[in-house]
Amino acid sequence: MQRFTDTTAVVTGAASGIGAASARRLASEGATVILADIADAAGEKVAEDIRQAGGSALYVRCDVSSEEDWHRLHERTRALLCRVGVVHSNAFAHRDAAVHDLDGAGWDRELAVNLKALFLGARTFLGDLRETRGAFIATSSVHAHFGLPGYPAYAASKGGACALVRQPAVEYGPNVRFNSVLPGPILTEVWDAVAEEDRRLSADATALGRLGAADEVASAVAFLASEDAAYITGAELVVDGGWSVKKESK
Template sequence: MGSRFDGKVVVVTGAASGIGMGIAGQFAAEGASVVLADIDDINGEEAAKSIRSAGGSAIFARHDVMSEDSWIATIATTKSEFGGINILVNNAGGNRPSRLVDMSFEDWRFQLTLNLDGAFLGMKYVTPVITESGGGSIVNVSSEAGMNPWVDSAAYCAAKAGLKMLTKVAALENAYDKNNVRVNSIHPGIIQTPAWGSLSSLTDDEEGQTDVDKFANLVAPVKYAGKPIDIANGVLFLAHDDNRYITGAELLIDGGQAIAPPNAMTL
């Protein structure tokens, strides 16, 4: 196990699978005590158990990012178990693809609540706890879709773009408050996760490529999909105290997708 985050307490939302689980595992491997927060009890408990089996420090907390009461309860659990919070990773999110004119208002509101309101609530309630704990870092997992438009993703793009700007406002306010809390955003591109798998069959072809790999080959200049560890490494970089002068930044981790010319996008 590493030691870069020894003594740090980290809360990661949406940590039962995919990017969130990768982030939680990497923090634990680097010495942090991690709270895996998710609505998925079975996979969340299993992920926390796996971290402990590998020698790490982790607990699972059933957590709905869209609920104020849930945030308050998870913070109380974390403080009771570990004494405070140093790092928050607002990772929970999701997309319900649909053309704008076909999208129900319910789906529009759900996606904004999940992707944007959830991070707002996290920063609102966790920032004072990080301050009390001596300062630290918040990393919001936005998306490449928060930087560039995607067909069939009006609500998701709007929410993730809003999260980018919410991050900057929070960074500014915390800097003015001199509370030693930095806030930055990560913008993943196409990553091999169950979330991407729900948008495709994720079946392997004769060459061992998945549908996600094939899609990445079309839209990412590097011609392959990323993995959760690629995002986790970026999150840990922004969260570490060595990078004390980085706040309000947005880090794209998308294999160059954002710089690809329009004709590279097959929609």
């Protein structure tokens, strides 16, 4: 499948995990991918891997919470004579802390990286997306709809992401589609610190009995970015192996 020939895609948080998988997937289907992250060495490496595989990719440093960095990223794409047709806004920040342990600065940081960044990204590339009749995909989370201890700011940002995406979906509907993906437990670097036993518990909490792979979220992102999803906007696509629907009672 080559659904993104002549398309330029921006992916944030592209240096690892779901973002890297999304960048690789979009590139493998013909997109020129701009990888944005703050982990420069890892981001450069993913871009290089894509180029080695025959794809087109460029790493650009961008702290997604910074309006200036978004502006610079946009300037960079303009300098390349690109009109961006896909934005996958995916970077995130999180520190485990219940409400009583979370201070205002911690709250602000998570909301800035996880939620304000979506607004900044959408606003920065709105002109391009309208011109190209493009698609914007936000990585939200099952945390948008479920409470798990230690995630107040993260959950608020992810719920906010789903709500935020609905707004431009109706405001710019005829030309641009805005959707969110809601991953469940996906085995990326964020699971490195999780004990094997706890990984097993999370896997057992899904209907499919396993953790997901970053590639499995990337295929959902590529679907939403493509013309295959031409009549889908303002939607939440859950990619969680049935974690949200599996409930046990004794």
